[in-house]
Amino acid sequence: MLRPASAHKTAALGLTPRLGARGWLSVGLLALIGGGGVVAHFAGAPFYVDLATRLVCLAIAATSLNLILGYGGLLSFGHAVFIGIGAYAVGIPSYHATYGDWQAIASYNGFFHLALAMGLSGLFALVTGAISLRTRGVHFIMITMAFAQMMFFFFVSLEAYGGDDGLTIDVRSELGPLSLDDPLQMFLLAFGVLLATLWLVDRLVHSRFGLVLQGAKDNDERMRMIGFNTYVFRLVAYVIAGALCGLAGALLGNFTAFVSPDMLDWTRSGELMFMVILGGAGTLLGPILGATIFVVLEELLSGLTIYWHLPFGALLILSVLFARGGLMAFVGRLGGND
Amino acid sequence: MTESLLKTVDLSKSFGGIEATRNINLEVRPLETHAIIGPNGAGKTTLVSQLSGTLLPDRGAIYFAGQEITRLSPHRRAALGLARSFQITSLLMSMTVLDNVALAIQAHDGHSFRFFARARTEPGLRRRAQEVLARFDLAQRAHAKVATLSHGERRQVEIAVAVATGARLLLLDEPMAGMGREESRRIVALLEGLKASKTMLLIEHDMDVVFALADRISVLVDGALIATGTPEEIRANGTVRRAYLGEM
Numbered sequence: 033m034l035r036p037a038s039a040h041k042t043a044a045l046g047l048t049p050r051l052g053a054r055g056w057l058s059v060g061l062l063a064l065i066g067g068g069g070v071v072a073h074f075a076g077a078p079f080y081v082d083l084a085t086r087l088v089c090l091a092i093a094a095t096s097l098n099l100i101l102g103y104g105g106l107l108s109f110g111h112a113v114f115i116g117i118g119a120y121a122v123g124i125p126s127y128h129a130t131y132g133d134w135q136a137i138a139s140y141n142g143f144f145h146l147a148l149a150m151g152l153s154g155l156f157a158l159v160t161g162a163i164s165l166r167t168r169g170v171h172f173i174m175i176t177m178a179f180a181q182m183m184f185f186f187f188v189s190l191e192a193y194g195g196d197d198g199l200t201i202d203v204r205s206e207l208g209p210l211s212l213d214d215p216l217q218m219f220l221l222a223f224g225v226l227l228a229t230l231w232l233v234d235r236l237v238h239s240r241f242g243l244v245l246q247g248a249k250d251n252d253e254r255m256r257m258i259g260f261n262t263y264v265f266r267l268v269a270y271v272i273a274g275a276l277c278g279l280a281g282a283l284l285g286n287f288t289a290f291v292s293p294d295m296l297d298w299t300r301s302g303e304l305m306f307m308v309i310l311g312g313a314g315t316l317l318g319p320i321l322g323a324t325i326f327v328v329l330e331e332l333l334s335g336l337t338i339y340w341h342l343p344f345g346a347l348l349i350l351s352v353l354f355a356r357g358g359l360m361a362f363v364g365r366l367g368g369n370d
Numbered sequence: 371m372t373e374s375l376l377k378t379v380d381l382s383k384s385f386g387g388i389e390a391t392r393n394i395n396l397e398v399r400p401l402e403t404h405a406i407i408g409p410n411g412a413g414k415t416t417l418v419s420q421l422s423g424t425l426l427p428d429r430g431a432i433y434f435a436g437q438e439i440t441r442l443s444p445h446r447r448a449a450l451g452l453a454r455s456f457q458i459t460s461l462l463m464s465m466t467v468l469d470n471v472a473l474a475i476q477a478h479d480g481h482s483f484r485f486f487a488r489a490r491t492e493p494g495l496r497r498r499a500q501e502v503l504a505r506f507d508l509a510q511r512a513h514a515k516v517a518t519l520s521h522g523e524r525r526q527v528e529i530a531v532a533v534a535t536g537a538r539l540l541l542l543d544e545p546m547a548g549m550g551r552e553e554s555r556r557i558v559a560l561l562e563g564l565k566a567s568k569t570m571l572l573i574e575h576d577m578d579v580v581f582a583l584a585d586r587i588s589v590l591v592d593g594a595l596i597a598t599g600t601p602e603e604i605r606a607n608g609t610v611r612r613a614y615l616g617e618m
Contacts, residue, residue, distance in 0.1 A: 235485065235486045235488075236485055236486075238488045238489065238490060239484055239485050239486055239487060239488065239489055240476055240481065240482045240483075240484040240487070240489040240492075241482060241483055241484060241485050242485075242489070243469065243472075243473060243476070243489050243490075244473065244476075244482050246465070247462050247465065247469075247473050250462040250463060250464050250465060251460060251461065251462050251463070253424070253460060254456075254460045254461060254462060254531075255462075255473070256443075256444045256445045256448070257422065257444055257445075257448055257453070257454050257456075257460075258448055258453065258473065258474045258477045258531060258535050259445050259448030259449045259477035259478060259535060260445055260477055260482065261443070261445045262445075265482070268483070
């Protein structure tokens with residue numbers, strides 16, 4: 033799973049694939065996050081467990097965005113909408129299970145919550161994607177943002193669920209023997225989902241489907257001329273990415289035990305883009321690196337100054353100017369992977 | 371008449387007040403190499419774009435293998451067996467030569483909604499792609515990124531991709547554009563090798579190439595076809611000489 037992107041070349045030459053600098057960074061990063069969360073728990077540092085859990089949830093969302101942005105070339109500026117849909121898909125059924133009404137969806141069942149989160153996110157992606165993907169470039173950016181803002185105002189207007197004050201989740205999802213009230217179990221669940229997501233995205237991008245998606249990013253006209261309906265491939269990728277991000281939202285909602293429209297504000301979408309582009313769009317682990325840098329810097333800087341977004345801007349400008357392809361590509365170049 | 375592979379009926383297209391394509395009745399027979407010649411701005415590329423589906427005609431109809439394709443999208447036409455190569459190289463630049471050809475094969479294999487198996491290690495696709503590359507003298511470059519190839523090599527890949535789709539008709543829009551004599555000769559040899567198995571519609575500037583390769587030639591001037599015939603007929607045609615060949 034962690035074979036670097038160039039592994040297929042060495043494999044084709046009959047050589048044993050080996051980890052390059054990027055591969056080592058990727059393995060190290062995952063080990064650090066996974067190990068860090070567990071160690072922090074047993075070392076009695078719950079703050080760092082929480083930090084790691086939040087990081088992992090955002091990393092799943094960023095990975096899902098990477099599928100369409102990095103591999104599909106689709107600059108979606110509304111990806112956080114799926115985080116919101118996923119989180120409300122936990123919050124609303126749980127709310128009704130506690131306070132009555134809407135018996136049809138009232139439930140604490142976590143499998144139902146996750147299925148609802150992914151199903152509704154996928155459906156929203158299908159409907160909005162079918163329209164958005166008719167456009168290109170700046171128009172695509174604007175229309176995805178517009179759809180996301182529509183949902184933002186929709187949730188703001190839902191007074192029953194707290195409007196823009198948000199909704200506290202009194203009872204978290206019940207997932208079989210797991211208890212999400214336990215920080216370690218919450219963290220391990222999220223980390224497991226992250227690994228599964230990475231595995232899935234890795235398989236996707238190297239499959240026939242994934243090659244068509246990347247081909248369409250490279251040269252859409254050429255792909256159509258050899259007989260691919262690239263629109264359909266993009267739409268399928270958009271739905272998969274939406275559903276995966278909905279899953280991240282369901283986890284994030286459970287983790288914070290709170291849902292609010294702020295989770296799907298357009299600035300949240302911007303942050304996800306920041307993580308993907310800074311870390312390395314179109315590299316498997318780049319978004320994880322980006323999410324890590326984002327969460328760590330946010331933690332460090334927000335303690336020092338309220339203008340903590342400012343260094344992010346500078347960092348993004350520097351990385352775009354000097355590390356084209358993001359930090360992952362930069363490390364790859366230093367380490368000699370193409 | 372009925373046996374033609376590609377046929378247009380009164381095909382017309384205007385941009386503003388300019389008629390770029392005027393009542394074109396073109397017929398390409400199975401397995402012939404049909405060349406379209408004409409001075410710059412005669413509407414050659416506009417015509418090819420309508421045939422491949424990137425431009426829709428204002429009037430008229432296009433038939434391919436007995437089926438009307440006038441309003442069909444480009445990918446549907448490609449699926450029917452109509453492949454286009456571009457005057458300005460249009461390939462997947464960040465991918466390898468092998469990827470480019472393998473994707474063209476995959477497109478007509480009909481199974482692209484496979485999400486898990488690794489496509490780059492699928493022997494079926496890759497071996498067939500290697501075979502195509504071998505035929506085009508590109509086997510050595512299989513794993514090179516297209517962006518690193520020379521102009522001439524890219525033109526070869528461009529034709530290899532069109533052939534790899536398994537198309538019955540190749541629309542070759544100036545395959546020799548921007549090439550030196552030596553590279554040009556290589557492409558001509560390649561196309562000669564394809565003549566027996568493929569129908570080709572060749573848009574080309576170089577008259578030596580056209581007269582060497584084409585079975586029939588159509589002459590396009592100011593958006594209209596003024597003559598169609600064998601190379602000898604075209605050479606002897608007075609109107610054509612005045613309108614076009616006189617320039618040379």
